[in-house]
Amino acid sequence: MGCCASVSNAEDPTTPVRLDxxxxxxxxxxxxxxxxxxxxxELDEITKVPFILIELTGEGDGEGEIEVTGKDEYGVYEALENFFVSTWGCEKLDPGDDSEDTKIPFCKGQYRWPGFSVQGDDGLNNLGKKTMEIIDFMCGHLSWTLAVVNGGNVGANRDVRETQLIFKAPHPMNLVAPHLMVELRSAGFVEVCADLDEEHGDILESLDEYFADRFQAERIEGHEDFCDRYYQAGDGAFKGIAGSLESNFGLLCTDVCDRITQWEGWSLVACNASNYGADGTYSEQQMIFRRDYHPLGDSKYVQVILNGLGNIEVNGKHIREIHSKLDGFLRRKWGCERAGQFHEGETMCRRYTWGNDLNMLLCTAEVVKFFELQGWEIQVASQQQVLEDGNWCQEQQLLFRPGRTEVGTIEPHVFFELYAGEGDPQYFEDEETTQVLGNQQLRIRCIGPGSDKGRVSPEIRSVMQEFQTFVEDYLGGEQTETDGEFESVYACNVFMCRGKFENNLAQWTMRLCDWMVDTLGWSFIVCSLCNMGEFGQNRLQQVIFRFDGDKRALPVSKSVNNAVQEYIDPEIFPSYWEYEEVLQQQVMQRVKACKAEEKEALQQLVDATFKRVLTRDRVPDDDAENDEEMPYRIEVVHAFRSEHARLQNLLCQVESDKEAPEESFSIKTSEVETLLSERLKQDESYLYHGTNPSSAMSILKTGFVLDHAGSATGTMYGAGVYLAECSSKSDEYGRDDGGNTYPSLLAMLICRSYVGNVHVVDSAGDHVPDARAGGFDCICGDREAKVGTYREFVFFDERQVYPEYAIIYRRQYDKMKVPDHMVVPTTGTTGRFWQMKAGDWKNVPPEVNKVLIQAMKDGDNEVAITLHGTEYIFNLHDKKGVNTRTGNKVPLRAPMVR
Structure with a gap:
């Protein structure tokens, strides 16, 4: 990137980088x-995780606008155009493009939207309902993943409403996972928007009961144009006005999050806060939930609100002494003073004041760092402008949940702040003139391992350097301030507007996301928009990324040729296929969500072939409990079946060309009698392949490609497609999609495979030439016979492997939630953990292991860790752990694999 010529402003000296x-x-x-x-x-040549941003603006009843920006992957722009024009009755506009003979484009797709509705003067509108319609279309139909919903109210009376929705790479669970929006309005109303299938619909009746009890709310009919369910809260349910010490709005929002996540599988995905009315009297909050079986389960939320006037609000239940720890942090480190507190039920609201000038970006990073060290994780964030004591100010809302342990490490995080600057009021009524805004700037702030001690990790040092190059080369900006390590400020002139509300901040937000994810490999976590100024014209976007290590890139398909290229004998199609367009050869392939009986059969199959045998291919799992290295079971959350005419034809061709072996090779999956086993032909077996969900669905479309096979994990026995007969072996390679996308939901392909004549080997090496020369159809690497672990099968002709099923699963570490016969001890070792000798050698918990491994990298000899309420000092050089209270010592053993 550094070799590229910078884009400077030399040809236009009248528009300098630093515009006042x-x-x-x-x-x-x-x-x-x-x-x-x-x-x-040129940055678009690399795409690991595509993003798309859709911005809805409701300007008045019957008046609105839609803008779309981001990469056009999977035909998403064409699909959105059809949806907006055909379903919503929008008019497509010309946004401009990158050629000089057009206006400067602020987006890639633009529409005039007549469907925004508003009623009365209490804030009732249909933006929430329309937001959920887009979510249903993008997720339920196109399978894109909802990442963020943010926005705010602008205009003199804050009655022009804006919502940004950010979606990222498609994920198969989106086709089946429901979404639910709850909107609280302190004017005294609660709205619910959801389009739920029958299996998820019971949550609506439960919400009726909850709102009646918690809000004394009565359901009101006749608001179907604005939401699916509308409630009027009882007197006193919402207390105080926005920003007052008496307001319980933040507490109520936290309560709603805690309540909904008590229902199995539901978690908070996004939230969007704003104020309504000329004096900002009323608070509004949209919370979007998804049934994604988040690994944190029903753990409670803590909300922290940072206010630009020096006020801090903390809401949540008493979990792991977090309130007392945070109280100590705020009072001792920040010099805050308590300003009161109250409880409603088990939930507490505590207020603080502090006299320092608020550096919102720095304070946000410091709060995240504090929670990281306690073992908590940031979930969502939202910003808004609020009116307090007659002054408008910026407010930041952060929600956290506790992780598996109290031992925390500071994962590398980058916090960006994009301030679009201020416009000239004389042009706000002119929607044709484009003005470049004054005093715009970019800020970056980082935290990472050791930053609590002033250390700069390699990831942080690298991203700080790369961002400077990105700003200078692609934005024509220049650095104005830096501390040289954790924070820098840049001037730029990329942000522009037309009229009061049309601007290009979303465009550059997406460009930053693309660059951070695709070029540097960081994971997008959340972003939040704050509309400041007299009528919200001064815009600021905060974007947070996290470095999750070496994550597998998600496959991107700009186009998939789904047309049947040649005639295929329909007699070869299985009798259980259901898609008529495939059976009639109108399309090549369709993917179908599995029926309950198929899911049950798949669960039986993976259960019967799951062995608690460890190998060094199994990496530590942050979701593991205590010192477990391996789950007791993998649970099928959902499954998909591919009906693929071409792959079925190729498999049948191989089977007809091959000479059947004299004796069938015994494979464990073939010994399990299920609905699936009845579908196999002679010499076919089901075998497993571990991967991540997006890659699994991509492989269902294309089949395996030998050029890509083994690219993520190496090739122990030679180049080929690697499959296993034990689900526990393939689970070693299972991954989620990263970036907080359905975390801890992993994928496994179940492939119908022609095994034929097998070349058995028990040592590593390139055995493919010998297998080919010997007339064998595949290789069996038999480590089970040699060292008691597993057998793997290597296919060097991809036609022999038909990936038929993709299962989306989670690991179950709780032995109380699995069948009794699966509760067995592990054998073998991964060699990847530090161990303590307490009787026998036992692994330290995963989070402790991360801390110790990081200390090894940093060259630290001693590490202080609080474990189960007791403080230990671990001496890595002497290999001893000391209980600081009793003085007792325990021997330590370093991992074999580092």
Missing amino acids: RARPVTNAFHNTVHKRLRKLN
Whole structure:
């Protein structure tokens, strides 16, 4: 990237990088901007995780606008155009493009939207309902993953409503996972929007009961145009006005999150806060939940609100002494003073004040760092502008949940703040003139391992350097401030607006996401928008990323040829296939969500072939409990079956060309009698392949490609497609999609495979040439016979492998939730854990292991860790752990694999 020529402003000296006031775009700067946009196209050559941002603006009853920006992957722009024009009755507009003879584009897709509705003066509108319609379309139909919903209210009376929805790479669970929106309005109303299948519909009746009890709410009919269920809260349910010490709005929002996540599988995905009314009297909060079986389960939320006037609010139940720890942090480190507290039930609201000038980006990073050290994780964030004591100020809302242990490590996080700057009021009524905004800037703040001690980790040092290059080369910006380690500030002139509300902040937010994820490999966590100024015209976007280590890139398909290229004898199609368009050869492939009986059969199959045998291929799992290295079971959450005419034809061709072996090779899956086993032909077996969900669905579409086989894990026995007969072996390679996308939901392909004549080997090496020369159809690497672990099968002709099922599963570490016969001890070892000798050698918990491994990397000899309420000092050099209270010592043993 450093070799590329920078995009400078040399050809337009009238528009410098550091603008102290806004000015109209000149012809020279118009050309400069288009050159920048064309140069950015070179970054599109790499795509690991595509993003798309949709912004809805409700300007008045019957008046609205939609903008779309982001990469056009999987045909999403065409699909959205059809949806907006055909379903919503929108008019497509011309947003411009990267050529100089068009206006400067602020997005890639733009529509005039007549479907926004508003009624009365208490804030009732249909933006929440329309938001959920887009979520249902993007997730339920196109399988994209909802990442963020944010926005706010703008206009003199804060009655122009904006919502940004960010979606990222498709994930198969989106086709079946329901979403639910709850909107609280302190004017005294609760709204629910959800389109749920029958199996998930019972949550609506439970919500009726909850709102009646907690909010004394009465359900009101006749609001179907605005939401699916509408409630009027009882007197006194909402207390105080927005920003007052008496307000219980934040507490109520936290309560709703805690209540909904008590129902199995539901978690908070996004939240969006704003105020309504000219004086900001009323608070509004949208909370979007998804049934994604989040690994944190029903753990409770703690909400922290940072206010630009020096007020802090903390809401939540008393979990792991977090309130007392946070109280100590705020009072001792930040010099805060308590300003009161109250309880409603088990939930507490505590207020603080502090006199320092608020550096919101720094304070946000410091709060996240504090919670990371306690073993808590940030879930969502939201910003807004609020009116307190006659002053408008920025407010940041953060929600956290506790992880598996109290031992925390500071994962590398990057916090960006994009301030779009201030416009010239004389052009706000002119929607044709483009003005480049004044005083715009970019800020970056980082935290990471050792940052609590002032250390800069390699990941942080790298991203700070790379961001400077990105700003200079692609944005034409320049650095104005830096501490040299954790924070830098840059001036730029990329942000522009037309009229009061049309701007390009979303466009550059997506460009930053693409660059951080695709070029640097970081995971997008959350972003939040704050509309500041007299009518919300000064916009600020905060974006947070986390480095999750070496994550597998998600497959991207710009186009998939689903047409049948040649005639296929329909007699070869299985009798259980259901898609007529495949059977009639109108399309090549369709994927179907499995029926209950198929899911049950798949669960029986993976149960019967699951062995608690460890190998060094199993990596530590953050979701593991205590010192467990391996789950007791893998649980099928959902499954999908592929009906693929071409792959079925290729498999049948192989089977007809091959000479049947004299004796069938015994495979464990073939010994399990289920609905599936009845579908197999002679010499076919079901075998497993561990992967991540998005890759699994991509492989269902294309089949295996030998050029890609083994690319993620190596090739122990030679190049080929690697499959296993034990689900526990393939689970070693199972991954989630990363970036907080359905965390801890992993994938496994179940492949109908022609095994034929098998070449058995028990040592590593390239055995493919010998197998081919000997007329064998595949290789069996038999480590089970040699060392008691597993057998793997290597196919060097991909036609022999038909990936038929993709299961989405989770690991179950709680032995109380699995059948009794599966509760057995593990054998073998991964060699990846530090161990303590307490009687026998036992692994330290996963989070402790991460701390110790990080200490080894940092060269630390001693580490202080609180474990189950007791403080230990671990001496890595002497290999001893000391209980600081009793003085008792325990021997330590370092991991064999580092």
